Amino acid sequence: xxxxxxxxxxxxxxRTRHGLPEGRPGDAIVTVGALAAFLLGWQALVALSGLPPYxxxxxxxxxxxxxxxxxxxxxxxxxxxxxxxxxxxxLVGGTFALAAGYSLARSRLVERxxxxxxxxxxxxxxxxxxxxxxxxxxxxxxxxxxxxALIVFFPVAIVTMVGIRxxxxxxxxxxRSLRATRxxxxxxxxxxxxxxxxxxxxxxxxxxxxxxxxxxxxAGGDRGLGVLLNIARGGLFDVPLLFATxxxxxxxxxxxxxxxxxxxxxxxxxx
Amino acid sequence: MGGRFTxxxxxxxxxxxxxxxxxxxxxxxxxxxxxxTPSPTxxxxxxxxxxxxxxxxxxxxxxxxxxxxEARGYYRDLGLExxxxxxxxxxxxxxxxxxxxxxxxxxxxxxxTARSREIPIKYLATIYARFPSVVFALTSSGIxxxxxxxxxxxxxxxxxxxxxxxxxxxxxxxxxxxxxxTLVDFPDFSQGDAVDRGRVDAATGFVNNEPVxxxxxxxxxxxxxxxxxTPLPGPGLIASDEAIxxxxxxxxxxxxxxxxxxxxxxxxxxxxxxxxxARVPELASSxxxxxxxxxxxxxxWKSPYTLAHGLGAVDRAAWSASxxxxxxxxxxxxAPVTVxxxxxxxxxx
Amino acid sequence: xxxxxxxVDASPAIAAEHLRRVFTDGPEPLEALADVSxxxxxxxxxxxxxxxxSGKSTLLRILAGLLPPTAGRVEVGGQEVREPDPRIGFVFxxxxxxxxxxxxxxxxxxxxxxxxxxxxxxxxTEELLELVGLTGVPDVRPAQLSGGMxxxxxxxxxxxxxxxxxxxxxxxxxxxxxxxxxxxxxxLRLWERTRTTTVLVTHSIPEAVLLGDRVLILSPxxxxxxxxxxxxxxAPRSLGTLGSAAFxxxxxxxxxxxxxxxxxxxxxxxxxxxxxxxxxxxxxDTLGGPAWFDPFRxxxxx
Numbered sequence: 071x072x073x074x075x076x077x078x079x080x081x082x083x084x085r086t087r088h089g090l091p092e093g094r095p096g097d098a099i100v101t102v103g104a105l106a107a108f109l110l111g112w113q114a115l116v117a118l119s120g121l122p123p124y125x126x127x128x129x130x131x132x133x134x135x136x137x138x139x140x141x142x143x144x145x146x147x148x149x150x151x152x153x154x155x156x157x158x159x160x161l162v163g164g165t166f167a168l169a170a171g172y173s174l175a176r177s178r179l180v181e182r183x184x185x186x187x188x189x190x191x192x193x194x195x196x197x198x199x200x201x202x203x204x205x206x207x208x209x210x211x212x213x214x215x216x217x218x219a220l221i222v223f224f225p226v227a228i229v230t231m232v233g234i235r236x237x238x239x240x241x242x243x244x245x246r247s248l249r250a251t252r253x254x255x256x257x258x259x260x261x262x263x264x265x266x267x268x269x270x271x272x273x274x275x276x277x278x279x280x281x282x283x284x285x286x287x288x289a290g291g292d293r294g295l296g297v298l299l300n301i302a303r304g305g306l307f308d309v310p311l312l313f314a315t316x317x318x319x320x321x322x323x324x325x326x327x328x329x330x331x332x333x334x335x336x337x338x339x340x341x
Numbered sequence: 342m343g344g345r346f347t348x349x350x351x352x353x354x355x356x357x358x359x360x361x362x363x364x365x366x367x368x369x370x371x372x373x374x375x376x377x378t379p380s381p382t383x384x385x386x387x388x389x390x391x392x393x394x395x396x397x398x399x400x401x402x403x404x405x406x407x408x409x410x411e412a413r414g415y416y417r418d419l420g421l422e423x424x425x426x427x428x429x430x431x432x433x434x435x436x437x438x439x440x441x442x443x444x445x446x447x448x449x450x451x452x453x454t455a456r457s458r459e460i461p462i463k464y465l466a467t468i469y470a471r472f473p474s475v476v477f478a479l480t481s482s483g484i485x486x487x488x489x490x491x492x493x494x495x496x497x498x499x500x501x502x503x504x505x506x507x508x509x510x511x512x513x514x515x516x517x518x519x520x521x522x523t524l525v526d527f528p529d530f531s532q533g534d535a536v537d538r539g540r541v542d543a544a545t546g547f548v549n550n551e552p553v554x555x556x557x558x559x560x561x562x563x564x565x566x567x568x569x570x571t572p573l574p575g576p577g578l579i580a581s582d583e584a585i586x587x588x589x590x591x592x593x594x595x596x597x598x599x600x601x602x603x604x605x606x607x608x609x610x611x612x613x614x615x616x617x618x619a620r621v622p623e624l625a626s627s628x629x630x631x632x633x634x635x636x637x638x639x640x641x642w643k644s645p646y647t648l649a650h651g652l653g654a655v656d657r658a659a660w661s662a663s664x665x666x667x668x669x670x671x672x673x674x675x676a677p678v679t680v681x682x683x684x685x686x687x688x689x690x
Numbered sequence: 691x692x693x694x695x696x697x698v699d700a701s702p703a704i705a706a707e708h709l710r711r712v713f714t715d716g717p718e719p720l721e722a723l724a725d726v727s728x729x730x731x732x733x734x735x736x737x738x739x740x741x742x743x744s745g746k747s748t749l750l751r752i753l754a755g756l757l758p759p760t761a762g763r764v765e766v767g768g769q770e771v772r773e774p775d776p777r778i779g780f781v782f783x784x785x786x787x788x789x790x791x792x793x794x795x796x797x798x799x800x801x802x803x804x805x806x807x808x809x810x811x812x813x814x815t816e817e818l819l820e821l822v823g824l825t826g827v828p829d830v831r832p833a834q835l836s837g838g839m840x841x842x843x844x845x846x847x848x849x850x851x852x853x854x855x856x857x858x859x860x861x862x863x864x865x866x867x868x869x870x871x872x873x874x875x876x877x878l879r880l881w882e883r884t885r886t887t888t889v890l891v892t893h894s895i896p897e898a899v900l901l902g903d904r905v906l907i908l909s910p911x912x913x914x915x916x917x918x919x920x921x922x923x924x925a926p927r928s929l930g931t932l933g934s935a936a937f938x939x940x941x942x943x944x945x946x947x948x949x950x951x952x953x954x955x956x957x958x959x960x961x962x963x964x965x966x967x968x969x970x971x972x973x974x975d976t977l978g979g980p981a982w983f984d985p986f987r988x989x990x991x992x
Contacts, residue, residue, distance in 0.1 A: 124460045
């Protein structure tokens, strides 16, 4: 029989050097605190500047209008269209970008041929292209998906190219020694090796897709958060609704971004 | 044009000139005749007053009164240094309310909504006495009344704004709603072409724009106007409550000078065209078209009310009826408002 | 049980005839191997030593089919080798495990690529782990294991398809001396169970003598086999063998031959190797890369 081991006293809660609890509780406090500071600053700005509500509404007004717009279904009616555009655009753009990035990585010829056009396309502001695309493809969801796909394409293609190129040649040799086929090389080595880089691009891409959808909706459409922005601003002079829509757009971007991060954690994980 | 109109124009023109003359100390003239309550003529400040005028659209022959007044020095003679801003500005109404822009040209329907949202602006003078936003179609489409719009494809530039309200008023007259038609968006404002090519059966547009263009191409065009159905207030001059209180005299003079130019153009559109071309040389390449547009524009300045009361007069009864109608549309009248909240006739000559 | 290797007969497991290799992708052609011939009998362990830059790694890659010779021919089990072969297992200087895969998925990789079903892969993987002394190792990612354990996994992976020949390119040079000795013993124990024909490239003379039945000494570039030393030490060998007089004598002989072959300049590395990636990386490892360039982390303490 071994003598009983004395249980150590429970350690005091670990605190960071700012005096906050470590880990999740600490993070939550910081997040909430930052938000509170932002709202207070906004309120102070409204009070000090004396700007009327139709120029700068107070946070409380915006919050009330936000709740109202969700409650009566206005916000969701527009948001669901925008979400669909973003999802489809991201999917389409991302898929093409992965394929393009891979061929750019693997073929110097392809890279030399396509790079100038890719860079030129990226440099052209989507805002300028959106009306043209609406002209060609109408003002329905197709045009918005195309705009989103275009805006997502370049960054994802580039990070895919970089990721594939950065695969360790020593691992390539190891797989060659195991007689891996081209397809096996892709599946077993290149894709997993490039995934961290690709996900970096996907994080950027998803936020750009939100921008693309909104900009596309400005070029015309009957529903969508971008359309609601226009209606609130130009038709209804409802500035609290305008701000509430902006808050919704920001919230949507945050939500989609965190979905990408979750996917990244699952697929890439800790290495 | 009837004799009544000519006389009204002549009287307005005379009165405008005389009032202008009276208010400039260097030119003493006999006292005016005609107007019921001549406004007092305070001392002109030695420095001229500068006014920023937001016209709300890109340079166009429809702004000929402003171009003419500026070219002929009507503003200058009244001690006004006027800056005309020709750009599309969706925020014009709030900017006027804030005082960043002194005078704006804005649609009466947006004034109603803006005032209901507590944007402190007032409508000073009517420019378009007949509502310029219309539904137009090729005559061959067979559309002659609002009821004929049922089930049709209608092109619109966007889901808000004066044309959207006008369309709903037209449909309402035939007991129709937006659900009874198919709306097609043309955010690039190409709905005129779309009607021409038959991509849509009808479309909303400005009476001095698309229908004129189509007619010049030799098409027979039918125009559905909302004036006889709901007397929606068209574009006019707006200013903030504060500007009216502190700068009222300058605004009054601005209105007077602008109306004077309008009268002259109504008499002879060619002078307006020349002034517009002088300001915007590109218009010279399509002189005939521009003249047709200007004549159609002048036509909208003249409603039974302005014919009776002079260009620029504001029909308060029509405004009341319009407020009542717009209150039936969702979200457009956020709080109860009356005509007095948003219209002032004090600055009219 | 591991597959018994070919019969113990006169035909060699590996036969290399007049191998020559010239690298032409640099500013001027580089002749790494001039004329190398060797034979390895079945179940034999042959160690190859040589000065740095003498093309030892190049030779091993040609034997593996990873590099084609400019001239000459390689046969394994009587069949010519021109490309990687399932009968040949290769252990690199670094473990070269896929960092995002866990232990068992790494070891079972050759079976997966060969299309073996999952149940067979699982069973065989456990056998291999037992072979290299890692039974019950937690199924974590390689980053969480020590350098020695990672290299053992690399050896296990190389044996996955029961190769007749095992080629090892300085497999322990990235490890500390103590771990290296331990793994040397592991190789001996492994061989006693599998009896796989082995060719080991090393620049450690004690390692070469401890493990090898013969030690081949390569000359500097352009290389040929300068000398051969038989290692007549009794089996089974162990760390104790390192202290014996016989061991010291043989090691001294190898060292002498090495110095003679190098023309009195044992460290011939005067030129940065040009050409293909392996040569470059070999150069980096030999001369030592910058502190941050250590993607396959060397063994951490403890």
